[in-house]
Amino acid sequence: MKFTNPFKRKKNEADKPKKSKTREWLDAILFAVVASTIIRGLLFSAYAIPSASMEGSLLTGDYLFVSKFHYGARMPITPIAIPFLESTVTGAKIKTYWDGIQLPYYRLPGISELKKNDVVVFNLPSDSLIPVDMRSNYIKRCQATPGDVISIVNSQLYVNGKANPNPPKGQTSYEVITDGSSINPQVIKDLKIEIYAQLTDKSYIMIMPKESVAEMKSYSNITSIKPFVEPKGEFDPSIFPHNAMFKWNNDNFGPMLVPKKGATIRLTDSTVALYAHTVQSYEHNKITKANGVFYVNGKQANTYTFTQNYYWMMGDNRHNSEDSRFWGFVPEDHIVGKAIITWMSIDSTGTFFDKIRWNRILRPIK
Incomplete structure (x- = not known):
């Protein structure tokens, strides 16, 4: 009878070279980078509030978790980029991405639709010289969704003719x-x-x-x-659509339709003044006029049909917020995710002992 030594290693185990400490560290780092990239890309990201545009709902120095699975994670449009870095470093001179490859916009299914009063992180539409997913991140409250008609009368926002509730901490x-x-x-x-x-x-x-x-x-x-309310009829050229045809300002604005995918508008001087920038910058179609006739991409047209949804975003600190009143609609492909919780808050003006705002830690965002 032949006996087998139970303490003898198999040949393939004995011959398998042992990983060095350096290799083990490299494997661990690679795993951490891949895992965190997947989590950050598909589930959550952390963001900091840099300005006062959402005071007092969100404070400068708040650190947030932003859910990407609520509206569905947006797949990378610019796939070649250094992870965990802003789009530019060293004084906005060196790019951390290569825009030689641009993928079409695609979003995974989400667990909810973007709704009015959601606090949303999105890419700044006016950063039009760089790829969509490399643009600056902004955070505002969604005040109107596709197909809504918005107006502001003496600083009160109306949506579809009804006064929209003002943010409680605004x-x-x-x-x-x-x-x-x-x-x-x-x-x-x-x-x-x-x-x-x-x-x-x-x-x-x-x-x-x-x-x-x-x-x-x-x-x-x-x-x-x-x-303090800016009077009706006083034209502010910094306010969208930056056209004297519409004498709008911070506190008196509209009415104006928020574009919806599949919605069709008739092309007139006023609708072109309102929507030509949106059509050209986000849908990459060109509207021109010659001899009283409108053309879309060189072809005569009386109407235009939008190809994606848009949203109207505003800060809760209404008179200290650069928002849709200044740069217009936020396209659906610019949406990053929903802000859900403040996990840390630091007061830069506080002393050593009261620098952390303890009452804001792990606080849900409403």
Whole structure:
């Protein structure tokens, strides 16, 4: 009878070379990069709030988790890029991607549709000189979805003729009149007030939360506080569509239709003024006019049909936000994901002991 030594290794195990420490580290790093790339690309990404455009719903210094599976993960359009880096480094001079290959837009199925009042991360549409998925990331609240008609009347947003609820923690501007005496800087800090402009030695434009207004009025050197609203009919050339045909501004705007995939508009001077930029920049079709006749890509046309959906995004800090009022619609292919939770918040103005805003950690975003 032949006996087998149970402690003797098989030949293929004995002959298999043992990995070096360096190889083990390289394998671990490669696995971590691949795993994190898949998670970041398909499930979640982390973003920081760099500005005050969403105050006080989101604060400068908030760090967010953004879900990509809610609306469906967008597949890479620019597949060759260095992971985990911005599109440019060293003062926006060196690109971290190669745009020689551009893939068509495709999005995996999601678990929900993008809805009104969702807080959304998207690529900035006005960064038109670089690929869509390499453009700057912005975060705003979706105020209107495809097919909606939006208007702003005396700073109140209306969607399809109904007043849209204002964000509970949103901020706006007030004209504050004093008796000429100075305002205590500590009051400004405690009430979370931003002095946006000083008009005279007694008059200021201040951005503040609604709950700060009553307390501000209680101070003896404050003689008047009233909402600051840009008057109807006053043309602001920085406001979309940047055309004097539409005398619109921050607080009085529209009405205007948000384009929907498959929706058809009649081509007129006014509709072309409103939508030609959208058609050319995001749908890559050209609308021209000659001798009173409109042409789409050189062919005579009376109408135009949109090829994708669009959204209207605005910041909760209405008078300190660069949003759709300035650069227009956000195309569907620019949508990154839904902001769902604040996982960390750091106050850069705080001292060592109160730099972290503990009450905002793991806080759901509404």
